Amino acid sequence: MCQACDSFLDRLFAKGVLHETGVDGLYGRGQAFEAVIEGMDRLITRTAANDHAEVIRFPPGMNRALFEKSGYMKNFPQLAGTVHSFAGSERDHLALLDNIHNGGDWTGGQGATDIVLTPAACYPLYPIVARRGPLAPEGGLFDIQSYCFRHEPSKDPARMQMFRMREFVRIGLPEQAASFRESWLERARDFAETLQLPHHIDVANDPFFGRAGRMMASSQREQALKFELLVPIESTENPTACQSFNYHQDHFGELWGITTASGETAHTACVGFGMERLALALFKHHGIDTNGWPNSVRAALSL
C-alpha cells in the first residue's frame, strides 16, 4: 500500500478541506476548514468572556525595528521572514524582467522594507503596551490574533508556514502572570474534552537556534517556563503542540520597559492557540467530513 498516496494531507486536498499551492506548508482553506476555525474562535471567546480582555487584531507583518529589538533573530533566525521590495529604476526593472524570463534569480535586487512577518501574535503587542506608560494596579489583559509566519516547509499539514495564532496575554505582577497561566492550563483540559480530542499537557521548549540555543532550551525546560497541550496529528509518538502556555518572567517587561503601577518591571505570560493545528486535530480525530462529527462537538463549534 502506498502510504504517501494516502496521507492525511492528501485526503484533505482530495476533499477540498485544504487547497494545494505547490509550496509545502502553504495552503488555501476550504469552506469546512474555515467554519471550524470560526467555530473555535467563538468557543475561545465564550471561554474568556468574563475576563474582559482588550481585543486587538494584528496584520501579518510587524515593524522591523521593533522585531530587531525583540531578540527574535538571536533565538530563531531560521524561522523569521523579512519582506523585501523593488525600488529600482525602469532600467533595473527591465533587467529584473529578463531575469524572470530566463529563470534566473531576480530576487537579489529586492531591498528590505520596514516590515517583517510576525512570528508570534504577541510580538507587536508589547511595544504598544509600553507606550501607554505604567500599568493600572489590576495589570493588563489582551485578546489578540495574527497570521504568523515560520519558515519551516514541511509535508506535515500541522507544520504550516503561515497560520493563525489566537493569544491571550497577561501583563502585571509575577503572581498575576502565574495565576493567569494556571487558569488557562485548567481551561485547556476542558477545551480539549469539549472537542473530544485525545491530549496531554507537558513541559516544553522553544526551537532555539544553534549550540547556545540548546542551553537556552534546556534552561527553559528546567524552569518549566513553557507548557504545551499536545494532540497526536501526524504521529502518535510525536504529538503536535496545539496550545502553548508561556511564562516569560520579566523578559519582555525589561526589554520594552513595561512597568507595574508601583514602578516595578512587569512580568508577562501568554496562552497561544494554534488555530490551524487545532482544526487539523479535529479533522484527524473526527473525520474529513464535519457532518459526521460527534453532535456535542458540532454544537460546541456551532457547525
Add this chain to the structure above:
Amino acid sequence: MCQACDSFLDRLFAKGVLHETGVDGLYGRGQAFEAVIEGMDRLITRTAANDHAEVIRFPPGMNRALFEKSGYMKNFPQLAGTVHSFAGSERDHLALLDNIHNGGDWTGGQGATDIVLTPAACYPLYPIVARRGPLAPEGGLFDIQSYCFRHEPSKDPARMQMFRMREFVRIGLPEQAASFRESWLERARDFAETLQLPHHIDVANDPFFGRAGRMMASSQREQALKFELLVPIESTENPTACQSFNYHQDHFGELWGITTASGETAHTACVGFGMERLALALFKHHGIDTNGWPNSVRAALSL
C-alpha cells in the same frame, strides 16, 4: 490650527480604533474596527447568499513561482513583497547579530524563500481552478479572501500596506463574466446606500509601473475594463476606491490555461471589497464612536 495633530488617522489612534506600530500603513486593529469588518463580511455574505459561490480563504502569502508567472512583477514591481529568510551557519548567525547590534544592514544575507506576499486575493485562485480541468457549463464562481500586501507606505489610513480583500471571482464565458460584473455594479450601489456612504462609480485604471505602464493604464480605461466604487475618506477631490469591478477578458484564462466546457479559453471577472477602506469610510462619515452610527447602519452590520 495644527492640521497634522488632528488628522483622521490621529483620531483613530487616540480612540484605539487603530494602533500605531511605527510604520506608516501598518496598524493594529481595535475591537470596534474589527466588529465593523466582521459586520461587513456578514453583510457581503448575505448579499451573495443565493449565488452559492465556492468559499476559499488564503493565507497572506502565495507560491513565488506562480507569482512570477502571473506577470505581477511586469506591471506592479514597486508594490510587491517577497519573503526572505536566513539559511546560514552558526558563524553567519554571529555576524548577523553583530550587524543588528551595531545598527548595520543585516538583511543582505537573507535569501528569497518560495513565498511572496499576496498582492490581490484572486492571484492564488487561478492556478487552483486551472488544475481542475475544463469548467462545467455553468462556469465557476468563487468567494475568496486574503490579507494582501502593497508596498506603498503612506499616512493616508486608507492606503495600508497590509489589508484584507474579500473577492468574488467569476470564470466562464465572456457573457457570464460580463453579467456577473453588471450585477455587482448594481449591488454596490445598494451596499453603499445601506451603509449610508456618499459614493460614485467611475471607470479606473491600475497603477501600472513606468512609461510602458502608462500606455497599459490608458488602454485599460479606454476599454472600460475596471470600475471603482469611490468614497471620500482622506480627501473629497481624490476619493478612495473601496470596491473594484474588473473584467480581465481572457488574460488569466490564457495565462493559466483555464478552459470552458466547450474548450475555449475562459474569461474572468472579479469584484473586490477593500475591507479596511470600507471600514474607514464608515468611521469617517458616521463618527469615531460606532455607538453613534445611524441605527439602520448598525443594524446592517449587526453592531
